Amino acid sequence: MSIALKQVFNKDKTFRPKRKFEPGTQRFELHKRAQASLNSGVDLKAAVQLPSGEDQNDWVAVHVVDFFNRINLIYGTICEFCTERTCPVMSGGPKYEYRWQDDLKYKKPTALPAPQYMNLLMDWIEVQINNEDIFPTCVGVPFPKNFLQICKKILCRLFRVFVHVYIHHFDRVIVMGAEAHVNTCYKHFYFFVTEMNLIDRKELEPLKEMTARMCH
Secondary structure: OOHHHHHHOOHHHOOOOOOOOOOOOHHHHHHHHHHHOOOOOOOHHHHOOOOOOOOHHHHHHHHHHHHHHHHHHHHHHHHHHOOOOOOOOOEOOOOOEOEEOOOOOOOOOEEOOHHHHHHHHHHHHHHHHOOOOOOOOOOOOOOOOOHHHHHHHHHHHHHHHHHHHHHHOHHHHHHOOOHHHHHHHHHHHHHHHHHOOOOOHHHHHHHHHHHHHHOO
């Protein structure tokens, strides 16, 4: 990794503090296995498959947290170029506009500038993954019955970050020499959500052509 790229992906650039897994726990071991899949030369398509004998919810949990940390970092590298002036709406090109709804302050889908949408999105996900009732960290504590539904919503919203970064800010990613890193992260994400059936196909439409080239 180049020095410039190390600076791009250093800890100070993280958009949010990372959620970590406790060493020695089963989930930490799964987390290490999921992380190893980003090593060069690894078949990402095979790496995302649920390991034999492992719990699906555990496997999904470690990936959701890992993707949140990684995508957070990616947005953190371009966020100074994503302003209310450059991105007055949260969009993925002229055909796709994303509106925010959280059933708290925004009870109806609301059009927002991209940086405001991103802040709300990251805050919302952070609340979910740090909620022990949704993402339990103690061994033996069960996941809630609606766990996969919550994860689907988180992953759907994280995908929108990729859409916005690729369509509106990829020039900055290239300037920083981070293209290969972002592409690998995207492929890992795409193979995982499609393998585990965690995202609606219509949500994937904005990056369909790029994905066909990159993830064949």
